[in-house]
Amino acid sequence: DAKTTQPTSMDCAEGRAANLPCNHSTISGNEYVYWYRQIHSQGPQYIIHGLKNNETNEMASLIITEDRKSSTLILPHATLRDTAVYYCIVGRFYSGGYQKVTFGTGTKLQVIP
Amino acid sequence: DAGVIQSPRHEVTEMGQEVTLRCKPISGHNSLFWYRQTMMRGLELLIYFNNNVPIDDSGMPEDRFSAKMPNASFSTLKIQPSEPRDSAVYFCASKGGESEQYFGPGTRLTVT
Numbered sequence: 001d002a003k004t005t006q007p008t009s010m011d012c013a014e015g016r017a018a019n020l021p022c023n024h025s026t027i028s029g030n031e032y033v034y035w036y037r038q039i040h041s042q043g044p045q046y047i048i049h050g051l052k053n054n055e056t057n058e059m060a061s062l063i064i065t066e067d068r069k070s071s072t073l074i075l076p077h078a079t080l081r082d083t084a085v086y087y088c089i090v091g092r093f094y095s096g097g098y099q100k101v102t103f104g105t106g107t108k109l110q111v112i113p
Numbered sequence: 114d115a116g117v118i119q120s121p122r123h124e125v126t127e128m129g130q131e132v133t134l135r136c137k138p139i140s141g142h143n144s145l146f147w148y149r150q151t152m153m154r155g156l157e158l159l160i161y162f163n164n165n166v167p168i169d170d171s172g173m174p175e176d177r178f179s180a181k182m183p184n185a186s187f188s189t190l191k192i193q194p195s196e197p198r199d200s201a202v203y204f205c206a207s208k209g210g211e212s213e214q215y216f217g218p219g220t221r222l223t224v225t
Contacts, residue, residue: 034213043117043204043216044156087156101214103148103156 004088009108012082018075020107022088025069031092033064034101035073037084044087044103047073078111085109117217119205125223131193134220137186138207146214147180147190148204156204162188195224 005023012018024033034049048055048062050071055062061074075082085108091101118137126132138145147159160170162182173180177196182188192199202221206214 041219043206043219044214045216046213049213102158105155 003102004090004104006086006088006104006107008105009110011110011112012075012078014080014111014113015077018073018078018082018109018111020073020075020086020088020109021070022072023070024088024090027068027090028092031090033062033068033071034089034091035060035062036087036089036103037082038087038106039081039084047086078109080111080113083109083111117205117207117215119203119217119220121220122218123221123223125225126195127225128196129194130224131191132195132199132222132224134190134203134205134222136188136190136205136217138188138205139209139215140186142207142209142215143185144208144214145182145188146206146208147188148206148216149201150204150219151201159190192222195222197224200224 032049032051035047036044037047038044048057048060050062050064052064052068064071085106087103087106089101089103117139120135143164145162148156149159150156157172159172160180161168165182165185178192180190200223202219204216204219206216208214
């Protein structure tokens with residue numbers, strides 16, 4: 001599975017957009033990009049995923065570059081409750097729906113009032 | 114839906130004792146994962162079950178660790194004998210079909 005590189009930490013002002021980058025230069029054609037976040041002491045929470053097209057849901061937007069070697073998670077209006085560690089991971093579906101993903105160290109996002 | 118349920122939420126035990134962690138996946142999900150999280154190693158996948166069958170246990174650290182899934186609604190992770198280096202937060206996650214993984218609240222294990 002492809003490895004990802006993320007900044008260790010980032011700050012964002014409350015109400016502003018948070019843009020979290022991720023490099024995955026060794027991603028293969030059948031691997032998806034997933035984003036999860038982990039708020040202190042809780043289990044990781046799924047945010048969004050995509051293969052090659054940009055994706056948007058009620059939580060965030062995911063922008064994947066055309067060569068798929070990097071992506072950006074966008075939280076459009078960050079709130080204090082978005083303070084968490086954000087994991088960018090790549091994984092793929094095997095037969096039977098097996099999703100092998102490897103969590104890296106993630107980006108610690110601090111939303112500042 | 115109550116989500117993934119794990120018990121106990123906290124466990125403190127002495128070195129050498131047997132520890133059993135429990136997980137109830139979301140109803141209808143056919144995949145179950147056990148993870149371990151420590152400050153040093155981050156979040157590691159220990160074992161994956163599909164339709165109650167262990168598919169990938171390459172992350173299980175050693176023979177002291179074992180996992181079972183006797184039916185679609187229950188799984189256990191057992192450590193026997195436990196050691197201080199097993200202290201960590203253990204997460205269970207489930208997945209249905211092609212969907213994302215849903216994680217439980219975790220069990221914080223402390224082995225003294």
